Amino acid sequence: MNSIYKALFGSIFFWCVSASGYGQTTPQKHLPIIDVHVHAMKVTSQIGDLCPWFLSNMPGGDPNEKAPAFFSTECASPLKAAKSDQEFQDSLIETMNRLNMTIVASGDATIIRNWQKAAAPNRVIPSIGISNSEQMSVVAFTDSLSSGFYKVMGEVAPQYQGMSPSDMSLDAYFAAAEKLNIPVGIHMGTGGNGTINITNPKYRASMGNPLLLEDLLARHPKLKVWVMHAGYPMADEMIALMGANAYVYVDIAGMIWSYPLAEVNDYIKSLVQAGFGKRILYGTDLMIWPKLLETSIGVIENANYLSFDQKRDILFNNAVRFFRLDESKYR
Numbered sequence: 390m391n392s393i394y395k396a397l398f399g400s401i402f403f404w405c406v407s408a409s410g411y412g413q414t415t416p417q418k419h420l421p422i423i424d425v426h427v428h429a430m431k432v433t434s435q436i437g438d439l440c441p442w443f444l445s446n447m448p449g450g451d452p453n454e455k456a457p458a459f460f461s462t463e464c465a466s467p468l469k470a471a472k473s474d475q476e477f478q479d480s481l482i483e484t485m486n487r488l489n490m491t492i493v494a495s496g497d498a499t500i501i502r503n504w505q506k507a508a509a510p511n512r513v514i515p516s517i518g519i520s521n522s523e524q525m526s527v528v529a530f531t532d533s534l535s536s537g538f539y540k541v542m543g544e545v546a547p548q549y550q551g552m553s554p555s556d557m558s559l560d561a562y563f564a565a566a567e568k569l570n571i572p573v574g575i576h577m578g579t580g581g582n583g584t585i586n587i588t589n590p591k592y593r594a595s596m597g598n599p600l601l602l603e604d605l606l607a608r609h610p611k612l613k614v615w616v617m618h619a620g621y622p623m624a625d626e627m628i629a630l631m632g633a634n635a636y637v638y639v640d641i642a643g644m645i646w647s648y649p650l651a652e653v654n655d656y657i658k659s660l661v662q663a664g665f666g667k668r669i670l671y672g673t674d675l676m677i678w679p680k681l682l683e684t685s686i687g688v689i690e691n692a693n694y695l696s697f698d699q700k701r702d703i704l705f706n707n708a709v710r711f712f713r714l715d716e717s718k719y720r
C-alpha cells in the first residue's frame with residue numbers, strides 16, 4: 390500500500406465505525422463528538438462571513454482612523470454566515486446527524502427548543518448563562534435550573550463586565566449550581582478582536598486570568614467548573630489552576646478558529662504536555678457559520694501531536710465524564 394492510500398485508509402478507519410453486520414450495507418456511523426460551546430442566537434446581518442484563523446495578522450492602525458473590521462474576509466474561501474434562522478438550523482442539524490454530534494447550547498430559549506425538536510433525542514443540551522446579578526434574580530435563576538430544562542450553567546462572562554468570576558455578586562448563583570449539581574462554564578480568555586475598548590469598554594483582559602477562579606473554587610468545593618476558551622493566552626496560570634484543582638476542565642472554543650493555527654496548536658499541546666489531556670473539552674463558540682463545525686473539528690483531527698486516544702478524549706470522552714452523561718445514549 391503506498392503512503393497516500395495508507396493515509397486515506399487510516400483516516401477513514403479513524404473516523405468511522407461500522408454499524409453494519411457482515412454483508413449489510415448500513416451506512417457507517419461517525420465516531421461521536423460533543424461540542425460543549427454553542428450559542429443559540431437569532432441570525433443577524435450584523436455578523437458577516439468569516440475567515441478562520443483571521444487574527445493571524447493583527448492590523449496596526451490608529452485610533453483616529455476607522456476601527457479595524459471585527460472579522461476578516463480576506464481569504465480564499467470565507468465561511469458563509471447563514472441568512473436565516475431556518476437555514477442555520479437545517480445545516481446545523483444536518484451536520485450534527487452526519488458527524489454524530491451532541492451540542493451544549495446557550496442563548497435564545499426558543500431557538501434551543503426548536504433545535505431540540507429537530508435533532509435526535511438528547512443531542513441538544515440546554516445551558517443558561519448569567520453574567521451579572523441584574524440579568525436575573527437568584528430565585529428566578531434557581532427556578533430555571535430546577536425546572537429540569539437547563540442542564541448546564543453558561544456562558545458566564547463576568548470578564549465582559551470587568552469583573553472577576555470570584556466577585557461576590559455572582560456567588561449565590563454559583564451556590565445554586567453547586568447545590569443542584571449543575572456544571573458551570575465561565576468565559577476566561579480573550580475577547581474583542583482588537584476593538585474591545587470601542588465595542589465593550591468594560592471588558593478587562595486581566596479578568597481572564599484563570600487564577601481569579603481560586604476564591605470561587607475554595608468557597609464551592611463541589612462546583613464543577615470548566616474554563617471557556619482555556620484561559621488563552623495564560624497557559625502558565627491555567628496549568629497552575631488545573632494542577633491545584635482536579636475538577637477544573639477547559640474548552641478550546643473560539644480560540645481554535647480565530648488565532649493563528651500554529652499558536653492554537655501550541656496552546657493545546659502545552660496543556661496536553663502538562664498532563665491535562667483528560668480535562669480538555671472540544672468546543673467551537675459556534676454562532677451563525679454552519680461550516681465552522683467541520684473547520685474546528687479538523688484542527689483536532691489533524692493535530693499530529695495528539696494520539697488517537699487523546700483526540701477521542703478531547704472530542705468526546707472528557708465531556709461525557711465532565712457532564713456525567715450516559716455514554717450509551719451518544720454512541
Ligand SMILES: [Zn+2]
Pocket residue numbers: 544546576577617618643
Ligand atoms: Zn466566551
